[in-house]
Every structure is written in C-alpha cells, then in structure tokens.
Amino acid sequence: MIRVLGIETSCDETAASVVTLEGGGAPEILSDIVLSQIEEHAAFGGVVPEIAARAHVEALDGIIEAALADSGVDLADIDAIAATAGPGLVGGLIVGLMTAKAIAAAANKPLIAINHLEGHALTARLTDGLDFPYLLLLVSGGHTQIVAVRGVGDYQRWATTIDDALGEAFDKTAKMLGLPYPGGPNVEKVAATGDATRFAFPRPMKGSAQPDFSFSGLKTAVRQAATAIAPLSDQDVADICASFQAAVADALDDRVSRALNRFRQEFPGEAKPALVVAGGVAANRTIKATLEALCEKAGFAFVAPPLKLCTDNAAMIAWAGIERLRAGIAGENTADFLPRSRWPLDSISAPMVGSGRRGAKA
Ligand code: KG4
C-alpha cells in the first residue's frame, strides 16, 4: 500500500490531495482539495504572480490540513510527499515546494519533486487505468503540447506552440471583446448564439508538415475584425466568438490528426491507441466534439478524464509521486531540489521560441 500527499501551487490553484494504491488494485483518491484564486485575479483580467504567491502562502497550510483530515490518513502513515517543483510561477512553486520540504523533514518522509506536466501526462492512468504508450494533448492556459507518453519519466514532446497557449488565446480574445475573466468558458457561452461562418479567421499552421501550434496570428485577426466593425453589438461579439472557436477547432483537428498518424507509425503494435486530453480548454464542447470525431475516424480511443482532474489539482501530483515510487525513480536528496519555473517534460526536444510558456502561466 502506497499513500502519497500531493501539493500543487504552480499557478492560481492552491491544492492538496491524498492518493493511495493498494497492491494490484485501482488507485483511490482519498481527498482532493482545490482552492481557486479566480476571484483574487479577476479584477486584473489575468493571473498576477505576486498576488498568487501571497494567496498560496495564506491558504496552503489549511488546505493541506483539510486534505489530510478528509482522507482519514495520519501524516505518520503517509509514505511520501509529492510537490510540484515546476514549471510555473516561481513564487507559488517556492511556497509549495518549501512547505513540502518542511513537512517531509519534520515528519521524516521522502520528498518527491514533480514536474507539473508529468502530473497532467499521467492522470489518465489514475482515472482510466490506461496502459503506455498513449498520446496526450495538453491544452491549458499555460501549455499547448502534444506528448507521446511512453512510460513513467519517458515523454516525447511532438508539438508545442510557437507563441501563445490555447487557453491564453481564449483569455485574450475574451478580454479584447470585453468578456469577463476567465475567458475560455465565457467565449464558449457567447459563441453558442453566434454565427461561426461570419468571419473567415485563419487556421494557424493548418497544412504545415511540422505538427506545432501557433495562435498569435489568430488573435491578431480577431482584433482586426473587431476593430473594423466597432462599436460591437452583442451579436457581433457572439459571431466573433463562434468564428474564433471554429478556427481553433479546425486548426486543432489538423494538428492532432498529424500526431495520430505519427503515433500509428511509431507504435504499429497498438490495436486501439488512445488520445488523452488534459487542461482547462478540454472543457470546451466544440473542441471536445471535434477531437472525439477525429479519434473515431482514426480508430483511436478518446479519453477525457473528469474535468476536475483535467485542470490543475494535487491528486495528479500525488499520483505522479506514486508512479515514480513504484517505478523506483522517485529521486534522491530531493531536499536539495530547487523550484524550476521552466522545466520541459522532455529534455531532448529542442526548445521552441516561446515554448508555449508566455504570459502569466509561463
Ligand atoms: O488547466 P487550467 O485550469 O489551468 C492552467 O492553465 O493550468 O486551464 C485554464 C485555461 C484558461 O485559459 C481558460 O480560459 C481555459 O482553460 N478554459 C477554456 C474553457 N474552460 C477553461 N477554454 C475554452 N473553453 C472552455 N470552456
């Protein structure tokens, strides 16, 4: 039986969770507490790093206590503390990792420094018991990547954004149109009443042999269209949102279908391979439906873990800790591990300009 306490503070969620794994059984999430800072940042239209770090300091102790209490497990019975050590906003990372180090030292437990992206990458094994290898599409406010997940600690980034992350493009579009933060859910809501064919926005990178993403040109096209017809009526805003969402879905369809083809070539033994989506943008129904249809056509299983575990949480961090313990790669002397605001999941792929880590969630 392995029991791990997970801690996540890399952006604007303060989270703690206890996850267990018993023998060959399925893992169990005994507690999963996430405190969102959306209200603290809403007035600024985005995440303010200093405010985020202070909010983590104020909330983290209580959140960890609550996660332990909810789980019914004593700290003494926890096997290890797993904390996000990067990538993310360095202030929040310092708060989470230092707290984890203090608890680990005081309770004499091992500390496991986890890459936040590894947490997202392994979630589908926690929720759906997926076997390696599989393909991951991570689309959040800070990241837009396609990763071949081949094993614990064995990830290959096949694509990333060369400028904005997809969630960031949603957030910036919303801001431009005067919609409240966070932008993604509001753009989706308004788009439902809009005409997706009114504006012919570009489908960034569509047709390119390189599988990467780009969203800043699309953002500029939205701004130009909005400026050209300003002042905007509610219907104009809805039409822009719907057209933007259609362009995004179409671009994703093209990019992801290339990755599916590559997966087929590199892993020919997989009869029914899986595409897993993670990140807040995966909540978008148009995008989800597009990816589902694409998988259906390509003979892939489409795996979308419950949204609560797709967006930032500590259960995925605890689980990554369990996976590392089980694989015997939990690391040694992690008390010396320093937070890494930039920490690519795959150290082999050449860094891209921007690497999808611009903006507040960089
Ligand atoms: O994964 P997440 O909760 O946090 C990180 O970025 O780590 O993702 C948040 C992002 C935001 O940019 C938000 O606007 C976007 O996901 N998002 C959406 C939707 N819900 C959240 N984007 C499009 N449609 C949605 N329904």
Ligand code: ZN
């Ligand atoms: Zn995340």
